[in-house]
Amino acid sequence: MIIVMKQGAGKEALAEVKKQIRELGYKPHVIHGDTRDVIGAVGDERGKAVLQSLESLPGVESVVPILKPYKLASREVKPEPSCFELAPGVVIGGDRVIVMAGPCSVESEAQIVETALAVKAAGASVLRGGAFKPRTSPYSFQGMEEDGLKLLARAREASGLPIVTEVVNPGDVDLVAQYADILQIGARNVQNFALLKTVGRIDKPILLKRGMATTIQEYLMSAEYILSEGNRRVILCERGIRTFETATRNTLDIAAVPVLKSLTHLPVTIDPSHATGHAHLVPSMCYAGVAAGADGLIVEVHPCPERAASDGPQSLRPAEFAAMMANLRAFVAAAGKQL
């Protein structure tokens, strides 16, 4: 249920409503709006009618049901887009398109530092790099783990770019959070509910990839797992879904961008690298993503793709990335945003 407070209702009224929500066995999530506050009361769907009684409390304007199964992620609870800091000075969800770029996997200090400096010079504002890799084959490179996280921290020092890196299991969340500015949940873990709940309890933004076979509704329910634990900083990422098509690694569901933007207030990004699997297709999908209204892009870049430990064929060389970024400016301007 959504408890809509009256314009100008004071702090005491809000505190009293929160207290009563808890007493009825629900969790209050306050969303401070421009003109008024609303409180999402979430919990067991079956007894929610009891919340209707809160309508008589001072400062309450109305109590209305949230129709969507994802509550905190929905536009019903929060009509205006969520806009939040990924790191000091890097805000997603507003009028900037945030570009995250870097290699699929961290491989060496020279590789990650060189890539960080190159993507920064080209205009990226976040460095990506995997230290824990979820690979289809157990015989493929699994990532440098904590050594990789240390190298990412070195690259952050050298470049000033905040870092996004994947966490694949709940036991590693604290470790990864010690190093990362943003934690990524990969496509394969989109319904790893234990992992979603664990990252919901930390105070770092989460980049949640769409699974290769999750519907939009299932995807938003996954985001809801994180939000319902208290972490409000969730970034969505469309990275291609499985279809019958084999010319591309996955099929970029570009319509998912405006669909998600209409259903949720959370920022939406696209990953054209995993979506296509081929470096030459990446720039056009970056432009398409921005035209579709994406708040950001995450792009794989490697100084020497032919020698990459993972995902070389879809990785741009630094010069190709710089050329893409130069062309991107016109699309970003046409979308009424800035890089």
Ligand code: PEP
């Ligand atoms: C990645 O970002 O390198 C990755 C493994 O992505 P996804 O989970 O989208 O496959």
Ligand code: MN
């Ligand atoms: Mn990859």
